[in-house]
Amino acid sequence: MAGFWREYRENWVAVIALAVVSLVVAAALAAPLITPQDPYDLANLNLMDARRPPGFVGSGGYAHWLGTDAQGRDLYSAILYGLRISLQMGIAAGAVALAIGAALGILAANAGGKIEPAIMRVVDLQLSFPAILLALVLVAVLGQGRVPLIIALVTAQYAYFARTAYGAATAERQKDYVEAARATPLPGRRVVLRHLLPNCLPPLIVVGTVQVANAIALEATLSFLGLGLPPTEPSLGMLIANGFQYMMSGRTWISVYPGIALIILIVAINVVGDQLRDQFNPRLRR
Amino acid sequence: MTDILVVEKVSRRFSPRITLGDRIAGLLGATVDRRPVQAVTDVSISVRRGETLGLVGESGCGKSTLGRMLAGILAPSEGRVTLAGEPPMRHGHKVTTRIQTVFQDPFGSLNPRLRIGATIAEGPVTHGLIPRAEAGRFAGEWLARVGLDPAFAQRFPHQFSGGQRQRVAIARALAMRPEVLVCDEPVASLDVSIQAQILNLFLDLRRELGLTSLFISHDLAVVRHVSDRVAVMYLGRIVEMGAAATIYAMPRHPYTRALLDSVPKLALGGNVGVTFKPIQGELPSPLSPPAGCAFHPRCPKASDLCRQERPALLPQADGTLVACHHA
Amino acid sequence: MSAALLEVRDLRTHFHTRAGVLKAVDGVSFTLARGEILGLVGESGSGKSVTGFSLIGLVDPPGRIAGGSIRFDGQELVGLAQPAMRGLRGKRIAMVFQDPAATLNPVLTIGQQMAMAVQAHGGGGERAARELAARSLARVGIPDAVARLDAYPHEFSGGMRQRVAIAIALLHQPELIIADEPTTALDVSIQAQILAEMKALAKESGTALIWISHDLATVSSLADRVMVMYAGRIVERGPVAEVLHAPLHPYTRGLLDSLPALATPGQRLAQIPGSTPSLLSLAPGCPFAPRCARASTACGTDPPQVGDARHGALCHHPLGAGP
Known part of the structure; x- marks a missing residue:
């Protein structure tokens, strides 16, 4: 583990990205403590403060460093609260999709027979289908709210994990240590859980990292289209959508700052994911 | 001596997996090769209690497949394997713990994410041979027995050299208290000096534990060194089998003779030098083995009879079994 | 024999890794005459392959030739510019690798x-x-x-x-072929065919051959002279018959004694204890000393060259010279 970190440290871009991700996560967790306003509490909002530019000191007596939006929300507070929702959705969807996908992929690789092609054809079919389309349909059917949104994100993403887990498990299964475990003989469940699964985890963690970023982007897209969470709890996507109509009138901050926050988060997670991939991939090892 | 492991008329075919892609390619008119590979054909052998049977042959001759069927890891397509009267497999799964295997590649045969102490104790704990609380002490004892520091139990496989890993793999197999040990090319990937250490360890433990073993290798000298009896395989069949000393001193099958002649031999003492004599021709594909005796295209003694009729594996005067019309 | 085709002096190839400087080749010197077959024997990690790669200028970073000289037909190869090296490689010096599948392009005939x-x-x-x-x-x-x-x-x-x-x-009738474990991946019967052909080809075309292998027996069946490498150094060199019959270095003796082919079946083999040292943390002195039965305090210092120009070894206590 120490060696892993030493190798990670050699790529300073990845170190900065990791620091950014940590900072964003910390800021999102601590949002109620470090923001001047709870943007979800309608009592705090004053329409007199709406659409004010960055630096404006509003009725609350504090400066809105990133300006305010059309409802008079402090954008800095709204962005941190929005990041909270985006991260929650991304991580929850990523984790559930990882669990389901890994289980399906390893099951397919391990079961063989008719189960293997049955699972993998469904997965392949879904991979050939744009994730956003599937998520759109599901949200439209299931309605708004956190649970339907997570279901939509998971459905759109588990197939990536299933593919990855299947590939890793078929490769690992060929190795002698799995055969040695079967030859002992150890019970099938033990072989899968203690021998196969731990050795399939590295690629899954890499895909998981990148998929969290994808889930955040997907959630933002759905919210932007008005299909995400209710407008009372705006995530980053909805903040961007809300500010969109004011872009032409020069009030660009309402969309631009949440957009920048979103991009920084997604890019940083992807850079971390890339570095993890490089480090887990023995072929790129020097 | 009594037979402990008996193999009767065992064959194994591997059919290529026909994927969806192959089916579509077939529909579009491409030729998809669906011929099964006949890895092992009609092999009958028995291993006697306490002996080491060497199984030798070139790559693709089916020796590993046969070894895996004997070890109860692979089900035969035809025929029967019994270990002390009972089949080692049921419904395609190994059920017995009385036979254990040491694999060729010490880098692949240990789970990279399991401490080696856990690797050694896992089987015995799962099968109730030792209580879970004893696992640490037990693993340490076995490490000491195969010449490693008991403190190594807490380490992971990547912290060991190839020879050390193979010691761990031997400890894992023997910790199950098997009656029969199958060694599939256990020293093939090791350096000469390490190979000698592992062979010595094998010889010592075999004597101490009174093991019966099947020793598979492509290396004729290694097989000669450890085996009481030797079986020579060519293209899925046994062509010669008998006491090791007899076979090496007086090979009866032309393939055995040619194989022995191909190995560069160091001659020390009076006439220093190295001699070898190559066999002609290539190994035929197991997809389309030659008719008659499979060795006839490369055999200097081949006659019309060899091209038409496959010789049976028949006992000679001294008990050696040879499958050759001209033995 | 004519003048030396290849003259290697004090060749050092080092790899600069995270964990430190790995001296894969540490002061290798030898000469090779035209048409001569030289066997280079060693276990994995002994530096035998890196020696081969160094000769044709194919050491990849983080490795580099840290010192010494390689004179091929009078021309210095260490520090030679890549275009000039490419002109030699494949034409006057050719290489054959262990895995032919990796050297042939699968999509070209x-x-x-x-x-x-x-x-x-x-x-x-x-x-x-x-x-x-x-x-x-x-x-x-x-x-x-x-x-x-x-x-x-x-x-x-x-x-x-x-x-x-x-x-x-x-193809180009090279003057030198370097073959790195070319028969290791092959079956014995095929290996024997290739060994026989190589031997005949080298003799008839007058090509010098460096045959790198872990297997003392195959090398000896082919070569005129043999060099034994251990931990980046040539610990023994000499005509094949002499090295096999009367090895000077305890490591060569140990290698010969480890061979099951030369032992009584069923008896313990005379094994060399321990394992090959890590080249990253070599103690000063003889690298074989920790595994050597003849080692003494003297072995803490660099061993001297013993023997003569034909057959020599790097050892404080060579065999056949008393303890």
Whole structure:
């Protein structure tokens, strides 16, 4: 583990990205403590403060460093609260999709027979289908709210994990240590859980990292289209959508700052994911 | 001596997996090769209690497949394997713990994410041979027995050299208290000096534990060194089998003779030098083995009879079994 | 024999890794005459392959030649510019690797690849190149050579692929071929065929050959002289018969005694204790001392060169000279 970190440290871009991700996560967790306003509490909002530019000191007596939006929300507070929702959705969807996908992929690789092609054809079919389309349909059917949104994100993403887990498990299964475990003989469940699964985890963690970023982007897209969470709890996507109509009138901050926050988060997670991939991939090892 | 492991008329075919892609390619008119590979054909052998049977042959001759069927890891397509009267497999799964295997590649045969102490104790704990609380002490004892520091139990496989890993793999197999040990090319990937250490360890433990073993290798000298009896395989069949000393001193099958002649031999003492004599021709594909005796295209003694009729594996005067019309 | 074709003096190839400087080749010196076959024997990590790669300037970073001299036919190769090196490589010095599948391009026919190799060194027109290729294939014992030019590498067996690799190496009638474990991946019967052919080819074409292998027996069946490497150094060198019959270095003795072929069946082999040292943390003095039965306090210092110009070793306590 120490060696892993030493190798990670050699790529300073990845170190900065990791620091950014940590900072964003910390800021999102601590949002109620470090923001001047709870943007979800309608009592705090004053329409007199709406659409004010960055630096404006509003009725609350504090400066809105990133300006305010059309409802008079402090954008800095709204962005941190929005990041909270985006991260929650991304991580929850990523984790559930990882669990389901890994289980399906390893099951397919391990079961063989008719189960293997049955699972993998469904997965392949879904991979050939744009994730956003599937998520759109599901949200439209299931309605708004956190649970339907997570279901939509998971459905759109588990197939990536299933593919990855299947590939890793078929490769690992060929190795002698799995055969040695079967030859002992150890019970099938033990072989899968203690021998196969731990050795399939590295690629899954890499895909998981990148998929969290994808889930955040997907959630933002759905919210932007008005299909995400209710407008009372705006995530980053909805903040961007809300500010969109004011872009032409020069009030660009309402969309631009949440957009920048979103991009920084997604890019940083992807850079971390890339570095993890490089480090887990023995072929790129020097 | 009594037979402990008996193999009767065992064959194994591997059919290529026909994927969806192959089916579509077939529909579009491409030729998809669906011929099964006949890895092992009609092999009958028995291993006697306490002996080491060497199984030798070139790559693709089916020796590993046969070894895996004997070890109860692979089900035969035809025929029967019994270990002390009972089949080692049921419904395609190994059920017995009385036979254990040491694999060729010490880098692949240990789970990279399991401490080696856990690797050694896992089987015995799962099968109730030792209580879970004893696992640490037990693993340490076995490490000491195969010449490693008991403190190594807490380490992971990547912290060991190839020879050390193979010691761990031997400890894992023997910790199950098997009656029969199958060694599939256990020293093939090791350096000469390490190979000698592992062979010595094998010889010592075999004597101490009174093991019966099947020793598979492509290396004729290694097989000669450890085996009481030797079986020579060519293209899925046994062509010669008998006491090791007899076979090496007086090979009866032309393939055995040619194989022995191909190995560069160091001659020390009076006439220093190295001699070898190559066999002609290539190994035929197991997809389309030659008719008659499979060795006839490369055999200097081949006659019309060899091209038409496959010789049976028949006992000679001294008990050696040879499958050759001209033995 | 004529003047030396290859003269290596104090060659050092080091790898700069995270964990420190790995001295893979640490002061190797030898000479090779025209037409001579030299065996280079060692276990994994002894530096034998890196020595081979150093000779043809193919050491990849983080490795580099840290010192010494390689004179090929009077020309210094250490520090030679890449274009000049490329002009030599494949033409006057050729290499054959362990895994022929990795050196042949799977999407080109054998004929195309050989023609490219011919034309890379200005070998004339396509037709001439094909003829040369066919002749070369026929020389290494590939039947029906002209027809086989249009086959792809996967249509050949492992042994045949290695023959093709050797045929490519022979195309320009190089003065030196470096063969790195070329028969290790092959079955004994195929290995024997290739050994026999290499021996005949080297003799008839007058090509010098460096045969790198972990197997003392194969090397000895082929070579005129043999060098034994351990931990980046040549610990013993000499004519094959002398080295096998009366080794000077305890490591060579230990290697010979470890061979099951020379032991009484069923008896314990005379093993060398311990394992090869890590080249990253070599103690000063003789690297074999920790595993050596003859080691003394003197072995803490660099061992001297003993023996003569024909047959020598690096050892404080050579065999046959009392303890």
